[in-house]
Amino acid sequence: MIRNRMPRYEVLSEEAMATLDQGWRRLMSEIGVEFMDDRALDLFRKAGQKVEERTVFLDPDFVLEQVAKAPREFDLQARNPENTVHIGGDAMAFGAVYGPPFVREGEVRRDGTMEDFRNFSRLAQSFSVLDSAGGVVTEPNDTPLDSRHLDMVYALQTLTDKIYMGNVVSGTNAADTIAMTEILFGSREAIEETPAIISLINCNSPLRWDDRMLEAQFEYSAANQPVVLTPFILMGAMSPVTIPAALTQQLAEALSGIALAQLIRPGCPVIFGSFLSNIDMQSGSPSFGTPESAIGLLCTGQLARHYGLPFRTGGGLNSSQTADAQSAYEALMTLLPTFLAGTNFVMHAAGWLEGGLVSCYEKFIIDIELLRELRVEFTPLEITEESLAFGAHTEVGHGGHFLGAEHTMERFRDCFQRPWLSSTSNFERWLKQGGKDTAARAGEIWRKKLESFEAPPLDDAIRAELDDFVTRRRRELGD
């Protein structure tokens, strides 16, 4: 986690903000939002909202009253207290890619496996720029569908000592995640007091919250665990093609989900989520790292702050098929605005490839380099009389060279960010080193990292209890 104390880059005028504000109010009250869960409909009905079949016509002021109950900032604890993160304010926390069914290593693209899941968890544990391995760092296709959530949560709990994301495939899976987290942290009280699971609840945009996601939300919100309520919008498919329309819809959706969370348990932590990009209108394919998505991202940050909510957006998104130039520029076209917006919770910050279908080992390393650099870039400059180094000029003189100057010698070890994946070798030296491009060098780095990996220590009794739980639940689930 970092504190981003640089200015926010805000692009919306007050007038624009007011127009967007009117927009979500109208959408929510006139078109309404569908909730595919009876408990949700009951809660809204009891709270005096108009419900027709599964559509709730929400009073915007009522929604804002609920939103105001959510904490502006909160802590999310990791089993290693040093890895506990703060969500909100000027804090930024980063997690790895979430959800890809496929894996790429070098030239090979194949189904993700449980061993890949473990490997990416180990990599996430290995780099301090990541606060979390995320939740589904790749889909472990070689494990039984009904019980794989147990294997995933177990891997996140044992191979990392960072925060992790909860399973949201069903209410049952969410309950299992919570039960395993109670074991890891000692009790339900311990995690209700300071939350320990963060979970992604996607909206089936436009304007529909589906049953399975809601089931999971009910479990997590009731347990005081934060949910990231995220409109899933590819403009042109899940929203109109104009950015203002997408922003309006995003507000209507996210705020309605947040209102529900507050009805489930007033004061429970939530995050205003955004996953906003567009369709390539020529091919109909999703497109990432686009200028439109960057604009949407910047606006989202400004809007979330306006409504007093911590927010999620951004990541190293791209549409590229390999860890090439496109994968890098599209990723940075999203990641740099992610920092400019001061995003509080960043999913997909490492490893995302091919529109999110692939978890790529090499891209993971490329993203780590980008995160390392952006952390430095978003550290405010200290400008003091002393920092002007007048004395160095007296020493060096006109047309001289500072490499050997005393001022330089005292600072050369840490005055600049050291390139790590990036190469500054001259051409001859680079050739001698094998003439490897960025992806090839990244391949060497992740393999070395995995070879030297050591899992963080875990109390034997807790591990045994987790083992027992997984064994019992796996049997109960029939796998």
Next chain:
Amino acid sequence: MIRNRMPRYEVLSEEAMATLDQGWRRLMSEIGVEFMDDRALDLFRKAGQKVEERTVFLDPDFVLEQVAKAPREFDLQARNPENTVHIGGDAMAFGAVYGPPFVREGEVRRDGTMEDFRNFSRLAQSFSVLDSAGGVVTEPNDTPLDSRHLDMVYALQTLTDKIYMGNVVSGTNAADTIAMTEILFGSREAIEETPAIISLINCNSPLRWDDRMLEAQFEYSAANQPVVLTPFILMGAMSPVTIPAALTQQLAEALSGIALAQLIRPGCPVIFGSFLSNIDMQSGSPSFGTPESAIGLLCTGQLARHYGLPFRTGGGLNSSQTADAQSAYEALMTLLPTFLAGTNFVMHAAGWLEGGLVSCYEKFIIDIELLRELRVEFTPLEITEESLAFGAHTEVGHGGHFLGAEHTMERFRDCFQRPWLSSTSNFERWLKQGGKDTAARAGEIWRKKLESFEAPPLDDAIRAELDDFVTRRRRELGD
């Protein structure tokens, strides 16, 4: 040229600005600036500045008086009036890479040739996101050293109808460039009234202006042609290792060069130049696309605005050896801040590779794609009631799909930036298309562009006069 009407991203407090202001004043008055040209020393002496040998100890207030004579904004004419650009204010103009002795096409790296020079000029002409091919788009190593400036200027004048940069190797070369420009635009008066050549004058940092560059500056400033007075700073080598020290030095150098320009011809156009990156302190190699250079760039924009000067900085800089992921993320790590700072004149905006040693065809195309995207990203969003597309929601409903909606059908052709180099193809389709990475696709694009290139029309009489001039001067120069 574009108008960047988005907000500037400014990171320096008023206090920081004041500290930097004190810094350059002290440097300039106590350490002084060396000018390796007697005419320059005479001008400063006559203006009442203290001169000891070749060092001028400048009175900062005198310097600011001179700076105030420079126009805040001006036009730079191209022979095709549609390509005339404005320099300053919210205008941004872009030129190709400048200076590399080597060329890369695909896997081949070799000496640049005159034909490469022509090819890159053709490519610069072909893309509307570039306002200029620049000046030395690659060094034409297969032409005689003494007369190659004639070939280069001739190529820029005949293969493009955009603005171009003047030769600065010597006063003679500058005079030849001006003479050829007088031919192209009809007369000396025509280009004195509206300038037509922009030239790069680098400082031999720290704090020294060399004789050859000054000779060229004397020619251009006397002819009212703008010069880009650019401290050439790789922190750790040409400046102390702290960014504030580099910014201070940059101010002292650029402002002293600008003061000289105003002594040569009061009111002549100048540009506050910045070329600011750092050394990789492990290898001693120059490093580009670094977080430190991005911070320096943002500060430079804010400072230039403070002193009321148009400014140059940024570009697609990188240290990479090939058109791979690193080349792309480092380029964007500089180009995106270039837009955030609202840079008025951007050199090296396309084709830069390997720390500026290589003009790369594929990287040229990658940068064009980045420029295309950033132009869209830095276009203010129009947020109106109508843009919220309420009607589309009525049409589509909850959980529906907007692809076929009337609102979408009316706008799908130009609602989003169309990817051009970037691929959004799904994996199977991408494989069927040859499984080409970004660099391979870029290779196809530049070859096709060159095949279909047609030079812009040029009056026969002007061409003949240019031919005569080049033939005569080549003979005089003994080549």
